[in-house]
Amino acid sequence: MIPTSAITNMQSRKFKEVEHYQSPSRDYFLLPFKFHRISVEKEVIVNEVGDFLVVPTGTTTRIVAGEINSGSVSDQELYADLIANFFISESALPDLIEVLATRYRTKKSFLDYFTSLHIFVMSLRCEHTCHYCQVSRVTSDKNKYDMSRLHIEAGIRLMMKSPNPHVTMEFQGGEALLAFENIVYAVEKAKIEAEKYEKKITYVVCTNLALLTDEMLLYFHENKMLISTSLDGPSFIHNKNRHKPNASSHQLAVEGIKRCREILGSEHVSALVTTTTLSLEYPEEIVDEYVALAFRNIFLRPISPYGFATRNKDRNKYEAEKFLEFYKKALGRIIQYNMDGYFIREDYASIILKKLLTPFPVGYVDLQSPAGLVNNVIVFNYDGAVYASDEARMLAEMNDFTFKLGTLGENTYEEIFYGNKVAALSEVMTNESLPGCSECAFQAYCGVDPVFNHATQGDLIGHRPTSSFCQRNMEIIRYLIALMDKDKKIEKIFRSWITGKS
Structure with a gap:
């Protein structure tokens, strides 16, 4: 029943004169x-x-x-x-x-060929004990946490059904090199299937490099495989963040990077920074470390709210403002290096700048609309479970299976990629139609992440004013535009980042 007061208000409310509603x-x-x-x-x-x-x-x-x-x-x-x-x-x-x-x-042409990135989690085993680990790693002696060859074969069959003629097969862990024999098995099997289906495959191995051997390097070289590793900065940061019992994880990572460059070439080796509360205090030192190791790019990313990272809140939880302060100081250092003649780009800024300054799409999952999950990436877990994204897999390690789409060997391609779960997800995967996004000036440059929304706010749509994803992206985009408007030298540097020409 409508309250009397409300009826009174409606009766007393008057429309303005018609001229008020006419366009000027x-x-x-x-x-x-x-x-x-x-x-x-x-x-x-x-x-x-x-x-x-x-x-x-x-x-x-x-x-x-x-x-x-x-x-x-x-x-x-x-x-x-x-x-x-x-x-x-x-x-x-x-x-x-x-x-x-x-x-x-x-x-929007990134949608033309559907899923490109296929992540194979080869093992949950790991010999590091990183406090921000986003998956609940297990110790290296538990072989039951390796992906079975039956699941590897089933994953490859699904990958071959993708309409995309160029797919990426990415091997993750745990520590993927603990299951090197299965990586070899997967690559050789995929090569055979790729010939049948006329597909081109890019192979990527995500590894901390501690277990790297000459045999592995030779195999990676023969198959033109890419290496993605982690480098959190100088040794006093990296060793704290990425602890390895009885060893310096930083020394092993640096030695591994140098060996990979010698055999594979610098263009086949990349590194990522994960920003912890410790990292926030040393933005310039982290950039300096990358320059000292002759990197030409650095990817500054915040901690993700999944897995072990959520259990170490003192070391891993911080407000978006803290990360933005860190990011701006690090970006300033990177810009200064470029002004002094050393070319190095920040990858997250480069992705946004490509959206700002070119008519072309980007392949980065987090900044796509419709969202990159399923459309661009799919994850085959070590136990055969199929997830909508890597973050969805991490969420499952916290016993939240909201984004589990099926199981390798049990569900068909159609059931996984066109099932009820994906249909439901598709309703919240486009920022053009989401509240708070549809009217945002930066909507064209941003993306949508229902997994992040669900993990942090308990809702697939999310609440933009309190979303750290939104706060970070809005400010970084605003800041990049303001920098270019303020200084044409900076705009020239930014343009060099997306053309690759210094």
């Missing part, structure tokens, strides 16, 4: 765009395909009010930019609307 008289038509204030003096406007303009604060109000005058000397350049970048049009339907449509399709 303009010499142009508005096209869809969003806006965001990036500083006191400046705001950025962004159209549907991610083209942006940095303009004086208040310009959005003037555009909407129809106050931009093509005949005014002060507005001529702005008017031309607004027309050229599809913010306004001189006709109800722009003459070049098909160009805009083509650019939108190009931005």
Whole structure:
């Protein structure tokens, strides 16, 4: 029953005069765009395909009010930019609307071939005891935690059913090298199947490098395999974060990186930083370590809220603001190295910059809409369970199987990729239609992560104002735009990061 007070309010509420709802008289038509204030003096406007303009604060109000005058000397350049970048049009339907449509399709072309990245968790065993481990690793003597060859074969069969002609087969752990014989088995089996299905396969091994042997290096070289490792900074940080009993994990990682470069080539070796509370105090030292080891790129990423990381809150839990402070200081150091003549890029910024400055899509799962889970990545766990993403697999190690899609050898490709769970997920995988995202100026540059939302907020859609995913991405995107607007030298450096030309 409606309260009497509510009825009284409805009866007393009056519509404004019709003139209030009429559009202002303009010499142009508005096209869809969003806006965001990036500083006191400046705001950025962004159209549907991610083209942006940095303009004086208040310009959005003037555009909407129809106050931009093509005949005014002060507005001529702005008017031309607004027309050229599809913010306004001189006709109800722009003459070049098909160009805009083509650019939108190009931005979304990562969907054309469906799943590319297939992660095989070869073993849960590991000889490190990293306090931020995102999977509940087991000690190295528990062989029952290796992926069986039946599951390896079933995973390869599903990979071959992907419509994508170029797939990536990534071996993870635990420590993947503890199951090296099974890696060899998987690669040889995949090579045979790839010939049948006319697919190209890229092989990636994720490893801490502590167990690397000459035999392994020779095999990786013969098969043009890529190596992804972890380097959290100088030894006093890395050894604390990535503890190995009775050994220096930092020394083993550095030696392994050098050996891989000698045999495989520098372009076949990459490293990642995981930022703990200890790391937050040393942004410049971490960057310096990467430069000292002659890296040309560094990927600064926050801790993930999964697995062991959640059990060590004192060392692993921090607010988004703390990470952003760390990130900006580290990015400043990286920019300074570039200004001094040493080319090194920050990978997360580079991904965002590609979305900002080019018409092309990116393959990074966390910054895709529709979300990259299933569309771009699938995970085959050591026990045969199939998950929608690597983070979904990590969540399962906390006994949350929300994103388990099936089991290798038991469920068909259609049941896994087109089943009820994926159908339900697809409703929350597009940020164009999510509350808080649909009206955000940075929507075109961001992504959506229902697994993160579920893990941190207990909801697949999530609540944007309290989401650390949202807070981090909004501020990093704003900061990158503001830096480019402030200093053209920085913009030139940023453009070199996405072209690879210093």
